[in-house]
Amino acid sequence: DQQVKQNSPSLSVQEGRISILNCDYTNSMFDYFLWYKKYPAEGPTFLISISSIKDKNEDGRFTVFLNKSAKHLSLHIVPSQPGDSAVYFCKGSGNTGKLIFGQGTTLQVKP
Amino acid sequence: ETGVTQTPRHLVMGMTNKKSLKCEQHLGHNAMYWYKQSAKKPLELMFVYNFKEQTENNSVPSRFSPECPNSSHLFLHLHTLQPEDSALYLCASSQGDGDNYGYTFGSGTRLTVV
Numbered sequence: 093d094q095q096v097k098q099n100s101p102s103l104s105v106q107e108g109r110i111s112i113l114n115c116d117y118t119n120s121m122f123d124y125f126l127w128y129k130k131y132p133a134e135g136p137t138f139l140i141s142i143s144s145i146k147d148k149n150e151d152g153r154f155t156v157f158l159n160k161s162a163k164h165l166s167l168h169i170v171p172s173q174p175g176d177s178a179v180y181f182c183k184g185s186g187n188t189g190k191l192i193f194g195q196g197t198t199l200q201v202k203p
Numbered sequence: 204e205t206g207v208t209q210t211p212r213h214l215v216m217g218m219t220n221k222k223s224l225k226c227e228q229h230l231g232h233n234a235m236y237w238y239k240q241s242a243k244k245p246l247e248l249m250f251v252y253n254f255k256e257q258t259e260n261n262s263v264p265s266r267f268s269p270e271c272p273n274s275s276h277l278f279l280h281l282h283t284l285q286p287e288d289s290a291l292y293l294c295a296s297s298q299g300d301g302d303n304y305g306y307t308f309g310s311g312t313r314l315t316v317v
Contacts, residue, residue, distance in 0.1 A: 096245075126305060135205065135293050135308030136246075181246065193246035 095119040096184045098194035105201050111169040113197050115182035118163065124185035127156060127167050129178045130196070136181055140167070172201045206230045209294050209309035216284065217317055224279040224312045226294030235277040236306065237269060238293040246293070252277060284316045 097116045105111045115125075123144045128136035142149040142156045142165065149156050155168045169176055179196045207228045216222050226235065237249040251259030252271040266288075268280040277294055291313050295306040 128306075128308075133310065135207070135209075135295070135310050136306075137205065137308065138305035141305065192248060195243075195245045 095122075096182060096192060096194045098180075098182060098197045100197050101195065102198045102200070105172045105199065107174055107201055107203050108171045111167075111172045111176065111199055111201065113167040113169075113180050113182075113199065115165045115167075115194050116163060117165070117184050119184060120163070122184035125156070125158065125165050126183045126185065127154075128181040128183065128193075130181065131178050139180070169199075172199075174201050174203050177201045205307050205309065207294055207296055207307050207309035209292075209312050211312060212310065213313045213315075215315045215317060216281065218284060218286070220284075221280070221282040223281065224292055224294075224314075226277040226279075226309055228275055228294075228296040228307070228309075230296060230307060232296035232298055232307070233274055234297045235271060235274070236295040236297075237277065237279055238295060238308075240291040240293060240311070242290075250279075281314075284314075286316050289314055289316045 095118050100114060126141040127139040129139045130136040140151050140154050140156050142158050147158050153169055156165060158165045177200050179198050181196045182194045184192055210225045214222060234253045236251050239247045239249055248261050249263045250257060250269045255271050255274055266283050270278040270280060291311045293311045294309040297306045
């Protein structure tokens with residue numbers, strides 16, 4: 093049972109535009125969500141998080157939105173930069189089941 | 204460097220070999236994790252250690268054997284692996300073993316079983 097899903101394996105965006113990465117979850121017991129960014133040949137690095145009691149958290153160019161009723165969260169990057177090109181993982185918290193990370197979405201920001 | 208160091212970065216081993224992966228962190232974190240990332244699959248949690256005690260084993264085959272001698276070091280001993288075990292093995296650490304803490308990941312060991 094995959095409790096966290098990222099249904100878009102890849103996304104291509106022009107530099108300066110907005111990137112929107114989506115994540116859906118099924119476990120209503122998750123109380124915290126985190127986004128990680130991964131470059132090739134490196135481990136994931138923590139990017140931004142949101143508690144389930146909030147619907148928005150902003151950190152510079154990165155904003156995460158949470159829609160609990162839809163069990164959906166999204167990461168917005170504005171404006172997108174070529175250095176943002178990486179794989180982005182979302183993670184649900186509160187459950188240490190085997191599949192707690194999404195599959196990842198590869199973002200490519202074109203100059 | 205993130206503060207979590209994994210060695211070796213790359214490893215090629217035969218199915219009859221015995222090898223070990225090493226992970227080291229000096230961030231003062233109490234929890235350490237092994238994850239497996241196969242091609243086109245989500246990150247899979249393998250083991251969790253909190254204060255040197257194993258608190259999670261997600262039905263990992265016995266050919267993978269973890270060892271945590273202290274809060275700063277974590278090993279993954281490998282023996283009689285299968286080609287399908289080829290993957291990127293990531294070590295992570297966090298302040299506590301609750302998921303609310305962000306994880307710090309190492310760069311991973313790229314394992315190829317031939």
